[in-house]
Amino acid sequence: MTDTIIRVAARGDGVTADGRHAAFAAPGDILNADGTLSHGPHHQVPPCRHFPTCGGCQLQHLDDDSYAAFVTDRVASALDGQGLSAPMRVPHVSPPNTRRRATLHAEAKGGRIRLGFSEEKSHAIVDIAECHILRPELFALVTPLRGFLQRLGFKRRCDIHLAMADQGPDITITGFAPEGLDAAEAIIAFCERHKVARLSVDDGMGPETRWEPEPVTITLGGIPVPLPPGAFLQATEDGEATLVAAVGDAVGKAGTVADLFTGLGTFALALPARVYAAEGARDALLSLKAAANGAGRQVFAEHRDLYRRPLTKPELDRFDAIVLDPPRAGARDQAEALAQANVSAIAYVSCNPASFARDAKMLADHGWRIDWVQPVGQFRWSTHVELAARFVR
Numbered sequence: 001m002t003d004t005i006i007r008v009a010a011r012g013d014g015v016t017a018d019g020r021h022a023a024f025a026a027p028g029d030i031l032n033a034d035g036t037l038s039h040g041p042h043h044q045v046p047p048c049r050h051f052p053t054c055g056g057c058q059l060q061h062l063d064d065d066s067y068a069a070f071v072t073d074r075v076a077s078a079l080d081g082q083g084l085s086a087p088m089r090v091p092h093v094s095p096p097n098t099r100r101r102a103t104l105h106a107e108a109k110g111g112r113i114r115l116g117f118s119e120e121k122s123h124a125i126v127d128i129a130e131c132h133i134l135r136p137e138l139f140a141l142v143t144p145l146r147g148f149l150q151r152l153g154f155k156r157r158c159d160i161h162l163a164m165a166d167q168g169p170d171i172t173i174t175g176f177a178p179e180g181l182d183a184a185e186a187i188i189a190f191c192e193r194h195k196v197a198r199l200s201v202d203d204g205m206g207p208e209t210r211w212e213p214e215p216v217t218i219t220l221g222g223i224p225v226p227l228p229p230g231a232f233l234q235a236t237e238d239g240e241a242t243l244v245a246a247v248g249d250a251v252g253k254a255g256t257v258a259d260l261f262t263g264l265g266t267f268a269l270a271l272p273a274r275v276y277a278a279e280g281a282r283d284a285l286l287s288l289k290a291a292a293n294g295a296g297r298q299v300f301a302e303h304r305d306l307y308r309r310p311l312t313k314p315e316l317d318r319f320d321a322i323v324l325d326p327p328r329a330g331a332r333d334q335a336e337a338l339a340q341a342n343v344s345a346i347a348y349v350s351c352n353p354a355s356f357a358r359d360a361k362m363l364a365d366h367g368w369r370i371d372w373v374q375p376v377g378q379f380r381w382s383t384h385v386e387l388a389a390r391f392v393r
C-alpha cells in the first residue's frame with residue numbers, strides 16, 4: 001500500500017490522509033508500504049550540510065510553497081482545535097540569511113571548541129561550518145569566536161547570544177566570564193578586529209559589558225533605542241516590518257492605544273498614536289522610556305507585571321485599541337479582561353499558535369470575531385510560527 005503525504009504536522013512530520021506520520025516528508029511525497037519515501041514535487045534538496053542533525057532547521061526538505069503553507073496551516077489548525085476559523089492573509093516567510101538574533105552553544109571538547117546550535121532534542125552541539133539562516137555578519141563571527149574562546153582558556157559549556165544592533169554585532173556570553181589582564185586584552189583585540197559593537201559576559205550575576213566603544217542601539221519606528229544586552233528583538237527585520245504593518249493595519253486610526261508586553265517598543269514607537277506601553281522587563285522599559293522622551297514621542301511607559309497585574313476592564317476601556325504580544329505562554333488573564341473591554345480593535349501578536357488560539361477562544365466566547373490573521377515565518381525552516389491577528393466585535 002502507498003499513501004500520499006497531504007500536510008506537515010506541528011512538529012514537522014509529514015502526515016498521510018489516514019494519519020500515518022513520516023519524518024522528513026513533504027506534501028506530495030509518497031509513503032511506500034515499506035516505510036520508505038518517494039519524493040514528490042514539493043520536496044527540495046536541503047541546502048545545508050548540517051540538516052537534519054542541526055536543531056536550528058527541521059524543515060529544509062520543504063520547498064518555499066509548502067513551507068509557506070505549513071506556516072499558515074499551523075495557525076489554522078490551532079484555531080480549528082478551538083472550534084475557530086479566520087480569514088488567513090498570505091503568509092510572510094523570512095528569506096534565508098536574515099536572522100538577526102540567535103543563541104549558539106559552545107563547549108570545549110578534546111582540546112577543540114565546538115560552537116553551533118543544539119542537535120534536535122539533544123544537548124549535543126552541532127559544530128556549524130555553514131548556516132543558511134543567520135545574517136552573514138553574525139555567521140562571520142562563528143569561526144573567530146572558536147579561536148577567541150580557545151585563547152581565553154575556555155573549558156566548559158556556555159551560550160553565546162548574538163544580535164545585530166545598529167552599530168554592528170552585539171555578543172552576550174552567558175556561563176563564562178573570563179578574568180584578568182590577558183582576557184581583557186584578548187577581548188579588545190577580538191572586538192576591534194571583528195568590528196563587534198558590544199561584548200558582555202554573564203556568569204550568573206547579570207550582564208557585565210566588557211566592550212562598547214559607543215552606546216549600542218536598535219532603531220525601532222525610526223528612533224534609536226538603547227539596547228540592553230540580551231533584550232528581546234523580533235528575529236528578522238523583515239518579520240518585524242510585517243508585524244508592525246499588520247499591527248498598524250489592525251488598530252487603524254485609533255488615537256489612544258495600549259501596547260501590552262511592549263518590550264523595547266517595537267509597536268509603541270511605530271504607531272502614530274498616543275501610546276500606553278506596559279512591560280515586565282525593567283531594563284527594556286527604561287530604554288523605551290529614554291528613547292521616547294528623547295524623540296518627543298507620546299509614549300507613557302509603565303513597568304508592570306502583566307501576569308500578576310493584567311490591565312483591568314476600566315483601565316482597558318480608556319483606549320481605542322489594544323496591542324498585545326505576550327511570551328509563548330500567551331496571556332490568559334489579560335485576555336479574560338480584554339474579552340469584556342469596550343475597545344474598537346485588538347491586535348494580537350503571538351509566537352505560539354496554541355496559546356493564541358486558547359486566548360482567541362476566550363475572546364470569541366465574549367462576542368469578538370477574528371477579522372484576519374497574518375501568519376509569519378521568521379524562523380525559516382523551523383516549526384516555530386508567529387502571527388498577528390485583528391479582533392473586532
Ligand SMILES: C[S@@+](CC[C@H](N)C(=O)[O-])C[C@H]1O[C@@H](n2cnc3c(N)ncnc32)[C@H](O)[C@@H]1O
Nearest residue numbers: 261262263266279280281305306307325326327
Ligand atoms: C514576545 S516579546 C514582545 C516584545 C515586543 N512587543 C516586541 O515586538 O519587540 C514579549 C515581551 O513580554 C515581556 N514579558 C514577559 N513576561 C511578562 C510579564 N509577566 N509582564 C509584562 N511583560 C512580560 C518580555 O520581557 C518581552 O519583552
